Amino acid sequence: MNPLLGERVALKHGAGGRAMRMLIESIFVEGLAAEVDGVGLAAMDDGAALRVGEQWLILTTDSHVVHPRFFPGGDIGRLSISGTVNDLAMMGATEPLGLTCAVVLEEGFPFSELERIRDSMKAAAAEAGARVVTGDTKVMRKGEVDGIVLNTTGVALTGTLVRDCDLRPGDRIIVSGSIGDHGFAVLAARHGLDLQGDLRSDVAPVNGVVRLALRAGGVVALKDPTRGGLASTLHELAAKSGVGILLEEGAIPIHGEVRAASELLGIDPLHVANEGKAVIGVRPESAEKVLGAIREHPLGRESAIVGTCLDDWKGKVILDTGFGKRLVAEIEGEPMPRIC
Amino acid sequence: MQPGNDPRVRELKFRDPERARRLTAALRQAAEDIGRPASVMHVCGSHEQAIARFGLRAAFPTSLNVIMGPGCPVCITDVPEVDEGVALALQGVRIATYGDMLKVPGTVKSLASAQAEGARIDIVYSVAQAVQLARSVSEEVCFFATGFETTAVATAAEILAGPPENFSVLSAHKYIPPVMEIVAEMPENKVEGFLAAGHAASITGWGVFEPFAARHGLPVVVAGFEPLDILAALVKLVELVRDGSPGVVNMFPRCVTKEGNLPAQETLWKVFRPLGGRWRGIAHVPNGNLRLRDEFAHLDARRRFRIDLARFWDYAPAGLAQQCICGDIMAGINSPTGCALYGKQCTPENPVGACMVSTEGTCRIWHQYGGVPNLREVKA
Numbered sequence: 001m002n003p004l005l006g007e008r009v010a011l012k013h014g015a016g017g018r019a020m021r022m023l024i025e026s027i028f029v030e031g032l033a034a035e036v037d038g039v040g041l042a043a044m045d046d047g048a049a050l051r052v053g054e055q056w057l058i059l060t061t062d063s064h065v066v067h068p069r070f071f072p073g074g075d076i077g078r079l080s081i082s083g084t085v086n087d088l089a090m091m092g093a094t095e096p097l098g099l100t101c102a103v104v105l106e107e108g109f110p111f112s113e114l115e116r117i118r119d120s121m122k123a124a125a126a127e128a129g130a131r132v133v134t135g136d137t138k139v140m141r142k143g144e145v146d147g148i149v150l151n152t153t154g155v156a157l158t159g160t161l162v163r164d165c166d167l168r169p170g171d172r173i174i175v176s177g178s179i180g181d182h183g184f185a186v187l188a189a190r191h192g193l194d195l196q197g198d199l200r201s202d203v204a205p206v207n208g209v210v211r212l213a214l215r216a217g218g219v220v221a222l223k224d225p226t227r228g229g230l231a232s233t234l235h236e237l238a239a240k241s242g243v244g245i246l247l248e249e250g251a252i253p254i255h256g257e258v259r260a261a262s263e264l265l266g267i268d269p270l271h272v273a274n275e276g277k278a279v280i281g282v283r284p285e286s287a288e289k290v291l292g293a294i295r296e297h298p299l300g301r302e303s304a305i306v307g308t309c310l311d312d313w314k315g316k317v318i319l320d321t322g323f324g325k326r327l328v329a330e331i332e333g334e335p336m337p338r339i340c
Numbered sequence: 341m342q343p344g345n346d347p348r349v350r351e352l353k354f355r356d357p358e359r360a361r362r363l364t365a366a367l368r369q370a371a372e373d374i375g376r377p378a379s380v381m382h383v384c385g386s387h388e389q390a391i392a393r394f395g396l397r398a399a400f401p402t403s404l405n406v407i408m409g410p411g412c413p414v415c416i417t418d419v420p421e422v423d424e425g426v427a428l429a430l431q432g433v434r435i436a437t438y439g440d441m442l443k444v445p446g447t448v449k450s451l452a453s454a455q456a457e458g459a460r461i462d463i464v465y466s467v468a469q470a471v472q473l474a475r476s477v478s479e480e481v482c483f484f485a486t487g488f489e490t491t492a493v494a495t496a497a498e499i500l501a502g503p504p505e506n507f508s509v510l511s512a513h514k515y516i517p518p519v520m521e522i523v524a525e526m527p528e529n530k531v532e533g534f535l536a537a538g539h540a541a542s543i544t545g546w547g548v549f550e551p552f553a554a555r556h557g558l559p560v561v562v563a564g565f566e567p568l569d570i571l572a573a574l575v576k577l578v579e580l581v582r583d584g585s586p587g588v589v590n591m592f593p594r595c596v597t598k599e600g601n602l603p604a605q606e607t608l609w610k611v612f613r614p615l616g617g618r619w620r621g622i623a624h625v626p627n628g629n630l631r632l633r634d635e636f637a638h639l640d641a642r643r644r645f646r647i648d649l650a651r652f653w654d655y656a657p658a659g660l661a662q663q664c665i666c667g668d669i670m671a672g673i674n675s676p677t678g679c680a681l682y683g684k685q686c687t688p689e690n691p692v693g694a695c696m697v698s699t700e701g702t703c704r705i706w707h708q709y710g711g712v713p714n715l716r717e718v719k720a
Contacts, residue, residue, distance in 0.1 A: 012689075246720050250357070266699065308720035316710075318718055319395065322357030323567045324364075325718055326395030327710030 002026035016227025016273070017331045039091070039163065046090040046223065047154075049161050056161050060087040061153040069113070069147060071189045073181070073201030074275070076150055077117035081124035081132075082205045082275055083226070084154040089207040090222040090278065091163075092214065093156035096207070098133035099125065102151040107142045117148070128205035130154070166220045167241035172287040173307035174280040176209050176300050177202065179230050180258040183272020188261065195264070197257035204276035209300040213278070216293035218286020223279045228331060231270040233279050234307070234317045235330045241281075244313025247328065249321045253302045270319075271331045281309070354566030363571035364399045370578040371401035378404055379530050380577055381523065381672050383516060384411040384537035385700025386565050392705050394567040398715040404578060407529070407672040408705075410519050411537065413487045414440045414698035415670060416619040420649065421512040422446035425484045427647050428510065429459035434477070435510075436470035437484035439463040440698040443691055445661065447652040451484075467491075467498045474507035482641045486512045489543050492630050493604045496611035499636055510641040513630035515614055516540050517548055522623050524556045529672035533559040533577045538569070538592040543608070545600025546590045557586045564592040611636060620694060621667020660685055666693035669702050676703045676711075683707055 005026055012019040024044060033042040038056060039049040047060030064080040081099065088096055101121070105114070125132060132152075181202040188195050206224070213219050221241065225233040230252075238245045254262075254269050262269045276299060282290045287305055294300035310318075317328040371378065382388070388408040391397060400406060410416050423446040429435045435451065442452040442461065455461040464470045467483055474481035485495045492513040499509065520534060536549055541562045549560040559580035563573030573591040580589065590596055614627035632640040641647070663681055668674040676682045676695070686692040688704055695701035699708075706712060 246718060310718070310720070313718065318715060320718075321393075321395045321567075322355075323360045323571075324395035324397065324399035325715040326392060326398065327713065327715070329708060329710040 015331070016229075016232055020227075039161070043164075045164055046087040049091055052157070055157045055159055056091075056093070058088050058091045058093040058156045058158055059153070060084060060091070061151065062087060063149060063151040065146070065149050066186065068186075068189050069117070071201055072185050072199060074203035075117060075120050076148065077120035078124045078203050079275060080150040080152045081121050081128065081130065082203050084152040085124075085128040085130055085205040085207050086224045086275075086278070088154045088156045089205075089210040090224050091158065092160050092222065093158035094207040094211040094214065096128065096130040096154050096156045098155060099130050100151075100153040101132045101135040102137075102153075103135070104138045104140060104145055104149040106140055106145045106147050109147060114148075117150075124205060128207055130205070160214070162214075162219060162222045164221060164223055164237055165240040167237055167243050167281045167309050168220075169243055169309050169311040170284050171220060171243075171281050171309040172284055172305050173234070173245060173247070173309070174213075174282060174287065174291055174294070174303055175225070175230065175252065175306050176206060176278040176280065176294055177276070177302040178253040178255050178258070179225070179274060179277070180254055180262065180269030180272050182275040183229065184258050184261045184267075184269070187265070187267070187272065193265070195257075195261050197260065199257050199261060202274055202276035204299055206276055206278050206299055209294050209297045209303075210278055210280075212293045212297055212300065213280050213282075213290050216286065216290045218283040218290060219280055220283060221279075221281030225274045225277055225279050227273050229269070229271045229273060230279065231268070231317065231328045232330050234328070235315070237279070237281065238309075238317055239315040241309070242314050244310035244315070245307050245317045246310055247307040247317060247319045249319050251304050251306045253304050270328060354564075354568045356568065359568055360399075360571055363568065363575055366575045367404070367571065367578060368401045370575060370582055371404045374403070374578070374582045376403070378532050378578070378581055379407055379672070380404070380533040380535065380574070380581065381407045381409040381529070381531045382411065382535035382537070382563070383409040383520060384535075384540070385698065385705070386539070387411065387535060387537065387563065387570060388702060388705050389700070390565050390567060390570055392709040395715065396567060396570065397712055400574075402716075406574070407531065407675075408670075408702045409523055409531075409672050410619060410622055410670040412670070412695065412698050412700035412702070413491070413514060414438075414444060415666060415694040415701045416514060416519075416622060417441070417444060417486050417512045417694065418618045418620045419445075419447055420618075422450065423649050423652050424642070424647050425451055425510060426454045427649055427651070428482055428641060428645060429454040429461060430457070431645065431648065433641075433645065434460040434462065434479055434481045435484050436462045436464045436473055436481055438465075438486060440700070441484060441486055443697045444694050445691070467495045471498050471503045471507055474504050478506065480506050480508065482508045482510050484510045484512065488514055488516050488540055489608060489630075490539050492612060493543060493608050496607045499611050499632075499639055500607060503639065508639050508641040508644050509632060511612070511629075511631055513612065514619065514628055515630055517544065517552065518614070518627045519619060519622070519625050520549075520552055521556075522625055522628075523671055524552070524558060526671055526673070531558075531672055532581045533561070535570075535573055535577060536560050536562045538562055538564040538596055541590075541592065541596045541600070543601050543604050545598050546588050546596055547598045548600070549588045553586050553588050559586050560588045562588070562590045562592045562596050564595065621664075622671055660692045664693035666695040666703070669695055676706045679703070683711070
């Protein structure tokens with residue numbers, strides 16, 4: 001076993017950064033990864049792609065726990081549908097065939113809350129053009145699980161597969177909208193930080209945005225910047241594609257309230273989760289066309305070209321702050337508000 | 341929406357890249373005029389944070405070395421001071437302190453390890469919160485107080501306000517001006533000028549640096565914390581180095597006056613007296629520690645309790661700690677990348693030296709921002 005992993009699972013192993021990748025690589029990829037015709041576990045992509053005739057069957061799964069369960073802009077139900085629809089879309093599959101919903105509940109969980117969660121699942125599925133087609137329910141004794149764990153699995157077919165590893169020097173990086181909204185909304189709600197302003201999660205299915213981008217052509221990479229934030233996502237794209245990425249800080253759309261909260265708490269917006277955004281790698285000649293196309297979508301209105309792939313600095317992400325340049329480090333664990 | 345168009349962002353007028361470019365060009369010119377490599381030092385973790393966050397080192401001229409000195413209060417808290425906190429905690433006194441202090445290694449234990457053994461440690465954001473805690477419980481609550489004159493004033497104010505009887509203070513507060521003397525006299529670091537920390541100077545006033553500048557024949561420039569504050573102050577400092585012109589210049593006039601915050605100073609010196617003592621890894625600093633005056637002996641944890649440090653005396657520092665060069669880094673003689681442990685055995689998760697613990701520590705900041713590679717030439 002990898003000695004760097006330590007003896008026991010820590011919270012950082014689920015935070016979307018380096019520690020989580022190490023856990024997946026040294027425990028699961030190491031022991032479970034099988035040869036597949038397509039994209040399998042070893043690729044550690046957003047989902048799997050299995051060849052079915054002339055097409056690819058995309059398969060992805062995601063378990064959802066979030067504190068608090070209801071937060072400004074969404075809840076765990078909306079999150080569970082959006083997360084899985086988005087993971088399918090990030091493989092190039094924007095038309096989900098069906099979703100599953102498995103729920104583990106704690107004894108005593110209020111039905112009224114469960115109904116609210118179901119209703120927002122229904123609303124998010126309708127936005128995405130997706131349907132929940134099967135499910136599973138378990139109830140645990142009080143204290144054995146914290147309220148609710150929601151798992152959704154999605155399947156879809158696609159003719160073209162979009163990977164994480166096909167960026168080339170010169171390719172441009174587009175983000176489909178503002179960065180950091182979900183992370184700061186949840187952080188503020190979780191720690192009871194009484195911040196003024198409208199911090200709202202961006203949680204939403206973005207398959208519609210991705211559909212427009214794919215139609216415009218020239219898209220070579222897709223990834224949703226969830227846990228670990230834009231920083232982790234770009235690191236992964238840079239490492240898998242063998243390029244460096246130069247990011248223009250001034251071009252990254254960040255809402256004023258997120259910027260203010262980040263200054264106050266000492267947490268970088270690039271390190272927190274987004275749940276309704278896509279990072280899109282495009283060939284340089286297609287960048288403007290893709291940007292124009294996705295800006296037509298309500299969820300893509302604030303999209304922007306934020307970076308360029310480099311020949312050197314492989315696997316690194318460099319931020320041009322407008323004042324100078326620095327490396328963007330990947331976060332190790334969960335970002336915490338600073339103490340003093 | 342492009343962020344530059346957001347009216348709330350535009351209000352941050354100290355973040356104008358165009359003005360930054362002009363200042364960077366002026367800085368390059370001044371450094372070029374000197375015609376040889378030059379080193380200047382800042383003494384503040386918040387300056388290092390801003391330099392790293394905005395990637396300013398990639399804009400500094402190669403011949404200018406900007407060193408972070410002993411500007412992290414957590415980092416210079418000496419080992420025996422941490423031991424005192426740990427010993428008190430293990431003796432059953434409830435300790436309230438800033439979160440940064442938890443992982444700072446003592447001789448054998450940190451407060452975090454004492455906590456794991458069952459000691460009561462409460463993380464507070466301010467001394468006021470520690471006093472509040474004492475009011476809400478009946479047991480002894482000791483505020484383990486760290487920080488420079490900026491936070492010491494807050495501690496002093498609470499002491500004057502009359503805290504409850506079960507409240508005491510274990511002061512590890514430090515006073516910045518004396519350590520600048522020590523560092524200026526170290527022959528190895530070749531520092532030719534100092535950036536003084538704007539927030540500390542807002543208390544002490546910039547006049548406090550005049551005798552220092554005169555004695556050492558060095559320029560001191562008081563700087564704020566926005567990127568343009570730092571760049572403008574550096575331009576001024578390097579020009580003064582170039583001109584061989586010692587003296588104090590205040591580049592943070594929107595907050596700092598010559599005489600400083602007089603009521604704050606009065607509060608500070610009413611409660612504390614300066615006392616010589618070791619700063620971790622650096623040296624004995626005459627008048628560098630702030631200790632409670634005799635009038636407040638009843639609130640002084642060192643006098644209220646018998647702190648038993650003997651239990652730590654049999655232990656030699658751990659093997660890795662002997663390789664730690666935090667002291668040299670804070671004295672400006674070495675940098676994190678010169679340390680064999682940096683980023684390998686010593687990480688924020690498992691710090692060996694105090695500079696890797698605090699968000700104000702040089703090693704921690706460099707680690708957070710992926711080191712300081714030369715990014716000057718990177719172009720799309």
